[in-house]
Amino acid sequence: VKIFATYNIKGGVGKTTAAVNLAYLSAADGNRTLLWDLDPQGAASFLFRIKPRVKGGGKALIRGTKALDDAIKGTDFDDLDLIPADFTYRNMDLLLGGADKKPTRRIAQLLRPLAAEYDHVFLDCPPSISLVSENVMHAADVLVVPLIPTTLSVRTLDQLTEFVAGFSGHRPQVCAFFSMVDRRKRLHLEIIKTLQAERADVAATPIPALSLIERMSVERAPITAFAPRSVAARAYRDLWTELTKDI
Amino acid sequence: MPGLRGFVLEALPGDEEDLFSAVLAVLGQSFTVATDPDARGGGERRRTWLDTFDWRLYRAGLMLQFEQARRGGRLLLSKTDGTPQAEQDVTSWPRRPPLDLPEGPVRDRIAVLISPRALLPIVRAVSTASVTRLLNADGKTVARLTADHITVTAPSRAATTAELAPRLAVAEVRGYPGPARKATALLAGLPGVAYASQDVFIAALTALGRHPADYSSSVAAEITAEMPAPVAVARLLLRLLDTLESNVDGVLRDIDTEFLHDLRVAVRRTRSAIKLLGVVLPDELAAHYKDEFKWLGDVTTPVRDLDVHLLGFDAVAGRLEAASPADLEPLRVFLAQRRVREFRRLATALRGPRVRAIADDWRKALLEIRDTGASRRRRPTAEALALSTTGRAFRRIAAQGGSITPESPPESLHDLRKRAKELRYLLEFFAPLHDPVAYRKVVGDLKQLQDCLGDFQDSEVQRDEIRTLADAMLAERTAPAATLLAMGEIAAKLARSQAEARDEFAARFARFAGPAGRERVRVLLEGRP
Numbered sequence: 063v064k065i066f067a068t069y070n071i072k073g074g075v076g077k078t079t080a081a082v083n084l085a086y087l088s089a090a091d092g093n094r095t096l097l098w099d100l101d102p103q104g105a106a107s108f109l110f111r112i113k114p115r116v117k118g119g120g121k122a123l124i125r126g127t128k129a130l131d132d133a134i135k136g137t138d139f140d141d142l143d144l145i146p147a148d149f150t151y152r153n154m155d156l157l158l159g160g161a162d163k164k165p166t167r168r169i170a171q172l173l174r175p176l177a178a179e180y181d182h183v184f185l186d187c188p189p190s191i192s193l194v195s196e197n198v199m200h201a202a203d204v205l206v207v208p209l210i211p212t213t214l215s216v217r218t219l220d221q222l223t224e225f226v227a228g229f230s231g232h233r234p235q236v237c238a239f240f241s242m243v244d245r246r247k248r249l250h251l252e253i254i255k256t257l258q259a260e261r262a263d264v265a266a267t268p269i270p271a272l273s274l275i276e277r278m279s280v281e282r283a284p285i286t287a288f289a290p291r292s293v294a295a296r297a298y299r300d301l302w303t304e305l306t307k308d309i
Numbered sequence: 310m311p312g313l314r315g316f317v318l319e320a321l322p323g324d325e326e327d328l329f330s331a332v333l334a335v336l337g338q339s340f341t342v343a344t345d346p347d348a349r350g351g352g353e354r355r356r357t358w359l360d361t362f363d364w365r366l367y368r369a370g371l372m373l374q375f376e377q378a379r380r381g382g383r384l385l386l387s388k389t390d391g392t393p394q395a396e397q398d399v400t401s402w403p404r405r406p407p408l409d410l411p412e413g414p415v416r417d418r419i420a421v422l423i424s425p426r427a428l429l430p431i432v433r434a435v436s437t438a439s440v441t442r443l444l445n446a447d448g449k450t451v452a453r454l455t456a457d458h459i460t461v462t463a464p465s466r467a468a469t470t471a472e473l474a475p476r477l478a479v480a481e482v483r484g485y486p487g488p489a490r491k492a493t494a495l496l497a498g499l500p501g502v503a504y505a506s507q508d509v510f511i512a513a514l515t516a517l518g519r520h521p522a523d524y525s526s527s528v529a530a531e532i533t534a535e536m537p538a539p540v541a542v543a544r545l546l547l548r549l550l551d552t553l554e555s556n557v558d559g560v561l562r563d564i565d566t567e568f569l570h571d572l573r574v575a576v577r578r579t580r581s582a583i584k585l586l587g588v589v590l591p592d593e594l595a596a597h598y599k600d601e602f603k604w605l606g607d608v609t610t611p612v613r614d615l616d617v618h619l620l621g622f623d624a625v626a627g628r629l630e631a632a633s634p635a636d637l638e639p640l641r642v643f644l645a646q647r648r649v650r651e652f653r654r655l656a657t658a659l660r661g662p663r664v665r666a667i668a669d670d671w672r673k674a675l676l677e678i679r680d681t682g683a684s685r686r687r688r689p690t691a692e693a694l695a696l697s698t699t700g701r702a703f704r705r706i707a708a709q710g711g712s713i714t715p716e717s718p719p720e721s722l723h724d725l726r727k728r729a730k731e732l733r734y735l736l737e738f739f740a741p742l743h744d745p746v747a748y749r750k751v752v753g754d755l756k757q758l759q760d761c762l763g764d765f766q767d768s769e770v771q772r773d774e775i776r777t778l779a780d781a782m783l784a785e786r787t788a789p790a791a792t793l794l795a796m797g798e799i800a801a802k803l804a805r806s807q808a809e810a811r812d813e814f815a816a817r818f819a820r821f822a823g824p825a826g827r828e829r830v831r832v833l834l835e836g837r838p
Contacts, residue, residue: 111449135484138442138450140349143483282448 104147119150208241315505348440541691632795768807
């Protein structure tokens with residue numbers, strides 16, 4: 063199993079949109095895929111029309127009184143399952159903190175029994191830097207980081223890379239991509255050009271800012287499913303191809 | 310699919326669409342229904358169920374299905390309750406039998422079980438499935454309904470086709486057990502919708518007028534103790550004729566060796582029945598068909614003898630000590646060539662007028678006796694006939710076997726073997742009239758004796774055949790010296806096993822015909838322990 067996590071310390075950068083579309087493309091390729099919506103806002107769950115509720119809440123999952131397996135819901139798409147968000151996930155830091163001796167490894171540990179059942183797992187992480195995000199970074203094989211092309215967000219990527227480099231043992235591969243790119247903005251294009259030239263961990267495929275992507279919340283489906291031939295869907299497809307070329 | 314619950318639409322032909330609309334309407338009360346033409350599990354599916362002619366897989370509690378893909382397909386072995394056992398991909402599949410399985414898990418699981426029989430297509434099914442999604446108030450798919458329209462065909466020569474009642478199944482979406490339960494309950498309450506109690510395979514057989522394990526080489530005639538003897542004997546002989554005829558096609562298509570074997574057993578049983586029970590048949594009828602069945606038996610002998618050599622070839626070659634298995638290869642080639650020639654003769658005979666006359670006229674005569682025999686003048690009951698003939702056959706063996714000493718010529722044992730076989734057939738013919746426990750005991754003892762007598766005679770016959778084959782191979786200059794030497798070693802081994810069988814005879818015979826054995830036969834015939 064290969065674990066992908068979409069993460070950014072900032073919110074509203076296209077994290078959930080990426081998780082939902084990439085997970086859909088993974089499943090469409092025939093990979094048994096699971097998406098865990100860790101964000102208490104439950105946007106990913108909403109997009110798959112699944113109620114953001116887990117029986118017993120985050121507490122039962124983190125403590126292990128409810129198996130992760132029992133929380134899984136089938137989406138409308140073949141080979142794509144989802145563990146819904148729950149409002150109690152907002153307290154997940156506390157729950158993880160009280161878990162056991164290795165509070166930063168708990169999510170990795172919980173996912174282990176599912177390894178045989180799925181080829182790809184996606185973790186859609188809430189924004190912030192917290193025990194949850196640290197857990198996710200330890201669990202992930204690939205950290206998929208959406209970046210809005212601003213100087214500030216580039217600094218964030220540096221910080222993240224440094225933080226991950228400090229891990230002992232397993233380190234996820236960091237793979238950033240530009241998100242919500244406005245091709246009319248000169249600054250966007252310049253930053254993309256410079257950064258793609260300078261850094262190997264930035265994907266060549268940018269995801270444009272398109273109103274069709276915002277329509278996802280109306281359609282309540284991945285754009286790759288309801289408009290597979292659109293520019294946006296093709297961009298996600300290219301990004302997915304780039305992310306998996308080494309797998 | 311998880312949580313599949315099966316139903317059949319018990320609509321009259323033509324009304325299925327109305328009934329399906331009713332199904333959608335009732336589901337529409339609780340869900341939004343949406344057809345899904347691209348759904349996985351939708352579209353056309355081609356399946357073939359396979360088994361041997363004598364249902365060896367089914368009798369072992371197994372079913373084998375071949376699911377055709379665009380190229381090749383997949384073999385699925387399951388228990389008869391549907392539990393998967395093994396599966397295997399196949400890249401290509403022959404259009405007609407024999408269907409040799411390529412190596413893989415399915416073959417590993419069944420090869421020994423079916424050997425030496427070949428797999429045959431029993432039923433073919435083409436199904437077209439349509440999938441309907443059941444959505445909740447959020448527009449989320451919470452269950453799926455699959456409707457399957459299945460056409461089945463019997464792949465025999467006169468291919469017959471039948472439509473099965475459409476099948477419905479509700480599949481659960483993971484994490485949503487409630488809606489699937491709800492949909493199932495809604496369907497269950499609908500008139501014309503019934504739980505599917507039969508597997509598709511069994512339903513297909515039923516629709517084609519067949520049932521599983523509907524061939525067996527055993528006698529199993531439907532006779533009763535009070536039935537007039539001529540009626541019982543006619544029923545018995547008709548049953549044997551059915552078995553004989555049902556094997557002819559498989560022999561002619563040379564699908565596997567056991568068709569001929571079963572055909573020959575039916576002929577031998579018929580001959581024994583005419584000989585031992587023919588007194589209740591019209592004299593001229595028995596006399597005529599005695600000769601006809603002798604001819605039919607003889608016609609089939611050369612191919613069967615060669616089959617026996619070829620079937621046991623690898624085992625015999627593997628047991629060679631002085632010679633190497635490779636030395637024997639010219640013999641295999643010789644046997645195979647001979648078989649081609651002999652098979653042609655056999656096929657000509659089986660397709661000829663004499664066989665057709667036996668099949669038609671014999672059946673006609675037997676049917677007449679079966680249907681009018683009750684009013685005949687001489688009419689012992691089936692039971693009386695069974696008791697008198699079985700008792701007499703046993704006494705004959707006891708007397709004949711009792712006079713055999715270590716000095717007696719081999720012919721005396723060969724003759725005893727024939728008598729033992731006759732007794733065995735009599736027991737089998739009248740098996741429905743006997744107490745099963747007493748029957749099993751007597752047959753058990755008899756079988757031990759027969760095996761010993763069989764080893765004794767077969768060793769001798771095969772040794773003679775090896776000698777004849779060696780002569781023929783020499784005459785045709787197809788035998789290298791190494792092959793002849795290897796054949797000599799086989800002959801020596803046969804002589805040894807014949808001697809062993811002879812040593813064992815006294816003990817086996819004593820068990821069968823000694824005081825304990827006699828008592829078991831008395832209990833069988835008189836019914837009191």
